[in-house]
Amino acid sequence: RRFDQKWWEQPRRFAEFMMEASDRIGTSFVWNTAYAKAIRQGIADPVKFADEQTRRLVGGRGVGEQPLMIKSKVFNLVAPFQLEVNNLWRVMKDFVDEKRFGALVTLFVSNWLLNQAFERTTGSGVVFDPIDAIYEAATVEDGSVLQRAGRIAGEVLSNVPLGQTATLLYPQYGKNVNGMELPTRKELFGDNDPTRFGSGLLVAGAITDPLFKFVLPFGGNQLKKTISGVDALVRGGSYTENVLTTGARIEEPKLRFPVESTPQNTLRAALFGPYATSEGQEYTRENRRPLSERQTRVYQNIDDPQTFYRTLMDQRRRETELKKLREQKLKELTK
Numbered sequence: 001r002r003f004d005q006k007w008w009e010q011p012r013r014f015a016e017f018m019m020e021a022s023d024r025i026g027t028s029f030v031w032n033t034a035y036a037k038a039i040r041q042g043i044a045d046p047v048k049f050a051d052e053q054t055r056r057l058v059g060g061r062g063v064g065e066q067p068l069m070i071k072s073k074v075f076n077l078v079a080p081f082q083l084e085v086n087n088l089w090r091v092m093k094d095f096v097d098e099k100r101f102g103a104l105v106t107l108f109v110s111n112w113l114l115n116q117a118f119e120r121t122t123g124s125g126v127v128f129d130p131i132d133a134i135y136e137a138a139t140v141e142d143g144s145v146l147q148r149a150g151r152i153a154g155e156v157l158s159n160v161p162l163g164q165t166a167t168l169l170y171p172q173y174g175k176n177v178n179g180m181e182l183p184t185r186k187e188l189f190g191d192n193d194p195t196r197f198g199s200g201l202l203v204a205g206a207i208t209d210p211l212f213k214f215v216l217p218f219g220g221n222q223l224k225k226t227i228s229g230v231d232a233l234v235r236g237g238s239y240t241e242n243v244l245t246t247g248a249r250i251e252e253p254k255l256r257f258p259v260e261s262t263p264q265n266t267l268r269a270a271l272f273g274p275y276a277t278s279e280g281q282e283y284t285r286e287n288r289r290p291l292s293e294r295q296t297r298v299y300q301n302i303d304d305p306q307t308f309y310r311t312l313m314d315q316r317r318r319e320t321e322l323k324k325l326r327e328q329k330l331k332e333l334t335k
Helices: 007-041 046-058 073-078 083-097 101-122 130-139 145-157 163-167 185-192 202-208 210-215 220-235 263-272 278-285 293-301 305-334
Strands: 237-239 255-258
Touching: 007 046, 046 083, 083 101, 101 130, 101 263, 130 145, 145 163, 145 185, 220 237, 220 263, 255 278, 255 293, 255 305, 263 278, 293 305
Parallel strands: none
Antiparallel strands: 237 255
């Protein structure tokens, strides 16, 4: 890279430097921690011990250390970035084989704490989190055994190679099988839906979103998040795009959620997109839907749009609760 001196090559060099620097900081922290532990415990070769422990935790990249499937270019088109996922399961298996259940519990608690921090910062977790999956399975309202199991299964499938691809085999809107109505994918997996990170082939993005997934050689997804985040701040909310409907009618943009221009929201939106803002996180958590075209026009022209939006959300919440009550009574009557 030192020979890439042309001006248009500098942004790529800087992006690669930032990724490598953060990776080096994390890996160096792991190595120095393991080395200090070896010194404290009087291990004969502390450097070798630190090397082995670091390789176990971050995944070795040396010759023969990576599974051939993960190194395959064809496999990486379908399921990229699986080395760390595969390595995590190896670490957990080692803990179980060595009967280090305390270490396994510590790992799960650490993952939960890390995800809590990331959810408050970016709007979503980043690592395998069985504690959150079990909590959601236990607290789902009026959930069947299948739905509760689905919460845990969704978290597992999100963190295994080809898990997202396997999830696509389940019908998105449920299905009636021999008189039994299967829940929709959202009802089954809830917030642990493996497709929340995206679905389909990686290369398909070059067709469906060519500007940010094909034309730009790197950083396209981050640029898209930044543009949409800044746009939401400027417009005071996140809106849907214009859609050409049947009859050549153009559907006007509809408000997803308002975005208040606070210092916290400004930083989050610029770095992680509009869904990382506090309003965006609430929109996702409450499983809300955009306003109608008429409601959006009223929101844009009313004197107190925030109160109007909150009133609409309260009304929708009451309607949802009444619908659940009616469905529950209907089930009781048909028994």
